[in-house]
Amino acid sequence: MKSLGILSAGLVFAAALGTVASGDDHVDPAVMKAVKARQAQMQLYAFNLGQLGAMAKGEVDYDAGAASAAAGNLAKLTSLNGRAVWLPGSDDATLGEDVTAALPAIWEEGSEIGDKAKALSMAAAEMESAAGDGLDALRGAIGDVGKSCGGCHEDYRRSDD
């Protein structure tokens, strides 16, 4: 049982991280944890894409190693299995707009969310192949990554504009 003791320490840590949010007292803690996890995943998408975008825009010098690292990370992150974080009933209409911007359409009949996710993951794989091959190759691949982010956000994320 020693291993479970160590694990428990890890879970206490996890629980502590899960309570950072506020204004969500009405949400089932397990659902809230899933929402926070997918938001963390989006944050890591943005972080790694941000590294690549800064090079594409010339804000930082191109670095093949750093570009490959960021693109490799993005490829892994966009291929994570999402079943535990995209729980049915975790949309903004159910949980509240202060908790999530995920639209109910994600889970509705005819949702193309699976195709959108696959498009992102494929664009990230292309980026992973290209990122180390010079700035032009990186620039050539980044458009499809951005488009696949936007392609999903347009239909499935609430816009507050």
Add this chain to the structure above:
Amino acid sequence: MKSLGILSAGLVFAAALGTVASGDDHVDPAVMKAVKARQAQMQLYAFNLGQLGAMAKGEVDYDAGAASAAAGNLAKLTSLNGRAVWLPGSDDATLGEDVTAALPAIWEEGSEIGDKAKALSMAAAEMESAAGDGLDALRGAIGDVGKSCGGCHEDYRRSDD
């Protein structure tokens, strides 16, 4: 330039996520973003390990598909390239204890952080192989994952106990 426009929209989103934290006005925004990104990564470790731990402890029924998904995610997450998030100078002595619990020892001469990270990644790979093979196999693999979390936290994360 259209693709960069789409990318910019993504980066605005990233920037918005990066401003959630408070009490860190004194920290370089680029460093803060890196700290937040590694904290998001830890949160995803904990989320996925939490799914496996709940099964190991019998809190939820064993489900081979869910276990494999969580373990596969953990294997990918623990093999992300960390160079952009573990920036030198992003320790708790430099940034403040309210910002991070990462100890300066991570970056000091003789640091074993690389070996610790590799141990976690290897334990997660073992878990990925085992998780779908039944509850006993999952239980057999989870101890090493927990130990490798703890092995790094003991030496390199500030304890507030």
